[in-house]
Amino acid sequence: MTCASCASSIESMLKATDGVNEANVNFAAKTVQVTYAPDVTSPAKLKDTVQEIGFELLVEDTTQDELEERQAKALADLKRKTIGAIILAAPVFVLGMFFHDTFTWGNWAMFILTIPVLFWAGQRFFVGAWAQAKHFRANMDTLVALSTGIAFIFSAFNTIYPEFFLSRGLMPHVYFEAVAVIIAFILLGKYLEESAKNRSSAAIKKLMGMQPKTVRILRGGTELEIKTEEVRIGDTVLLLPGERVPVDGEVIAGSTYVNESMLSGEPLPVQKQAGDTVYAGTINQKGSVQLTAQKTGGQTMLAHIIKLVQEAQGSKAPVQKLVDKIAGIFVPIVLGIAILTFAAWIILGGEAYLTEALLSTISVLVIACPCALGLATPTAIMVGVGRGAEQGILIKDAESLERAQHVNAVILDKTGTITLGKPTVTDVIWAENVAEKQQAEQIFYSMESQSEHPIAQAIYTYYKEQGQTTLQLNYFSSLTGQGIEADFDGTRYYAGNEKLLQEHKVILPEHLKMAAMQLQEEAKTVIYFADATQALAVFAVSDPIKPTAAEGIKAMLDAGIELYMLTGDNKQTAAAVSKQVGITNYKAELLPSDKGEFIKQLQQEGKIVAMVGDGINDAQALALADVSIAMGHGTDVAMDVAGITLMRSDLKQIANAIKLSKATVKTIRQNLFWAFFYNVICIPIAAGVLFPFTGFLLNPMIAGAAMALSSVSVVSNSLRLKAKKLD
The missing domain is CATH 3.30.70.100 (Alpha-Beta Plaits)
Known part of the structure; x- marks a missing residue:
């Protein structure tokens, strides 16, 4: 294109x-x-x-390697034709500009040299124009083919049959130098543009470079080296120190340290041993391990990231829809202006103005290229999305990137967003009159082992490390926003928050109630375990606040963004956490639907709301928010719903994402301004509006150079985003 x-x-x-x-x-x-x-x-x-x-x-x-090979071949062909056009155009330019009155054979020399420039180097323009004309369409190829074709035919006629104009008292001017130089300039501009566009997709190439080409596996007791795409799920992969992990899998033998900075942003290597998961693209640093392939090819986390970035770079920002409409009618309008320009010169200037009419028409056709207009938005989006990917900010689509600049209210989930999402049991207090405590612990452990909630996982881990065993429950159910219930031997049991006990009229002993209040003031989450009549125990779970949470929250507050913390946790714990990180607005004991209603309330007040979450319970709120942001370590559901995914569990990345959005949209506006301004100013000048006042007429060669420069300048301006400082 x-x-x-x-x-x-x-x-x-x-x-x-x-x-x-x-x-x-x-x-x-x-x-x-x-x-x-x-x-x-x-x-x-x-x-x-x-x-x-x-x-x-x-x-x-088509594999990425094959695609890059095709693109490299096309770019090499364009480079060869550009160099050839410049070499041939140089003598034509010298003859046409400085020796046109000296050599009678000069016209023939220029004619011969211009033919390969036009029909070899510039062949693509005529082929493209003809393909469009067959469907009554027009594009840049049409403008270039018409302008250079008309100039060449006019010049060739005057070279072969100069007597036609001489007999009428007119000079048979030729414009071979304009034809040759225009083609050379446009090809040079396209070559520079293509080279710059290749740099704009460097982030994708960098991500793809993290995927090893080959991998060693064990099949049937034999060690084989095969292509990475040939690995099957269940294969045993051998990994040596210094190698990149080729697939997502589970370590089954050995121990090592893996650099996961490409996913987490954390520079310190993570220890991996039997049972741990490793991800494609990460780097094995220390030991040799064996792992079972669980996700291969396009199913790996790395492939998911690459796909997200590719789709985002290929998506359109809302502003692009207007640009597309303008581009669709732009060329026909330019053709109309060119016809009016020619007619106006002939009518107002008479026969003596034929030369000026021709030159002005050619200049209008050449200078009015919609290249810059078409490149203004997508190049900025490509570079912006790529820049985000390099910083661990995955943007799902251009619309999210454009909209993030307007965010003035951010809602933060507590668990896994402000806190680490790795809760541990800190306190266990049993009621004084619990009979058969051992069996009660087994029932509680059995209930929590069936829950997907992070707090349940903390309790499950706590008992598992003690060697506790499970019982077969007769019934189990999850109660959204409250906890879980189960039945064992005809007795109903509950595990969850205080609201759950109140709803089922369960008695809470005073000493357990006092202990729970004390634990909540320490910013710990309290879980009650009860049977159908009274609470049996209180468990306190602590989820440490992320080290960078307060800093990230301050960065957003300093940027004038309103912050809200929403959590299903109790009010005391929510108050303690919000105080530690510097958030004044918080709401506790909320169901997932309550979070959604709060988002709607803020939107009705005119706020542009961003929701930041990491779990299944955040999916509804993420879907309702104007901009949805998922923490990368969270669930696949949250990442699928979210428009932006932060691969690092760092709240500073939220402010960085908003900065990136503002910088990208600013670049798009700059590009569109210059693209429109260029055409608004240059087309009238090319048509000759200054001639009656100044005698100035734009040379078609300068028009060709200006058109080429406009496209290169837009791409170059977009590439400045690569150096944008976010932190």
């Missing part, structure tokens, strides 16, 4: 295809995301549709 109009043409053709529900073409990324009904159409049909208008659609399973 050479310009935004190309992208618009492909998109409209695909959308008009039976069975296609949605098509989004990204000009900068050279990708299209299509949603279609497989029973109506197929990738092969989509490929045929795109080929009809002169483009190639890759729908086969």
Whole structure:
């Protein structure tokens, strides 16, 4: 694709295809995301549709290496033709500008040198223009082909048959130098643009480089070295010190330390031994281990991250929809302006102004290229998303990136967001009159072993380390926002918060109530265990606050963002935690639906709300928020719902994500301003509006250089985001 109009043409053709529900073409990324009904159409049909208008659609399973090889080959071909065009255009320029009155054979020399420039180096423009014309469409190729083609035909006619104008008292001017230099400049601009766009996707290449090419496995007792994509689930993978982990898997033999900074951002290596999980792309530092492959190829965490980044880079920001509409009608409008320009010069200037009419028309066609317009948004999005990925901020789509700049209220879940999400049991207090305490502990352990809540996991771990055994429960149920209930031997048991006891009219002994209040004031979470009549025990669980939580919260407050902490925990614990981290607004004892209602309330007040969470219970709130942010160590459900995922469990990353959004949107606005400003100013000048006042006419060669420079400047401005300091 050479310009935004190309992208618009492909998109409209695909959308008009039976069975296609949605098509989004990204000009900068050279990708299209299509949603279609497989029973109506197929990738092969989509490929045929795109080929009809002169483009190639890759729908086969092309590996990244093959894709990069194709792109490198195309770039090398463009480089070769650019160099060839410059070498051939140089003597044409010298002859045309300095010796046009000296050598009678000069026109023929320029004619011969211009032919390969136009029909070899510039062949792509004519092929593209013809493919578009067959469908009554126009794009940048149309503008370049028309302008250089008209100039070449006019110049060739004057070279072969100069008597036509001489007999009428007019000079048979030739413009071979304009044709050659325009083609050379445009090719140079496209080459620089393509090179810069390749740099804008460097983050993807860096992520893909974390995937090893080959891996050693054990199959049937034999050690084999195979390609990473050939590993099957269940294979035993051998890993030596210094090697990157090729798959997501579980360590089954050996012990080592793994550098997981690409996922967690933490520089210190993590110890891994039998039973621990390792992730593809991380680096094995110390020991040799064996692991069982659990996720391979596109199922690994690394592949998931790469897919997220690719999809985000290929998605469109809301502002792009307006740009697409403008690009769709831009070229036809320019063609209309060019025709009016030619007509105005002929009518107002008479026959003597034929030369000026021709030059002005060519300048309008050349300078009014929608390249810069098409590159303005997607290049900034590509670089911004890539920059975020390098910093551990995974952005799901361009809409989330654009919207994050407006966030003025952030809601934080407590467990796993403000705290580490690794609670441990600190206190156990039993009622004085508990009969058969050992069996009661077994029942409680059996109940907690079936719950997915992080606090339940802490209690489960606490008893498991003591060697406790489970019993077969007759009934088990999870009570959202309150706890769990179970039945054993005809007796109903409960484990959860105080609200659960109150709802089932369970008596809470005074000494347990006093102990619970004391524990809650220490910022500990209290879990009650009770039978159908009274509370049997109080368990205190402590979840340490993240070391950087207070710093991250201060950064958001300093940026003028309102902060709220919402938790299902009790009021005393919520108050203690919020006080430690510096949050004044908090709500406790909330159900997941309550969090959603609070978000709606803030939105009705005109707030742009970001929700930060990590668990299944946060999924509803994440879906309702204007911007949803998931902590990367959380559940897959939270990550799937969220628009932004923070791979590091660091609240400072929230402020960084908002900074990145503001910087990206600022870059998009700068790009769009200069793209529009360029066309608004340059097209009238090219048409000759200054001529009546100053006698100035824009040379088509300068128009070609300006057009090439506009595209390069937009991409270069977007690349500045790579150096943006976030911390």
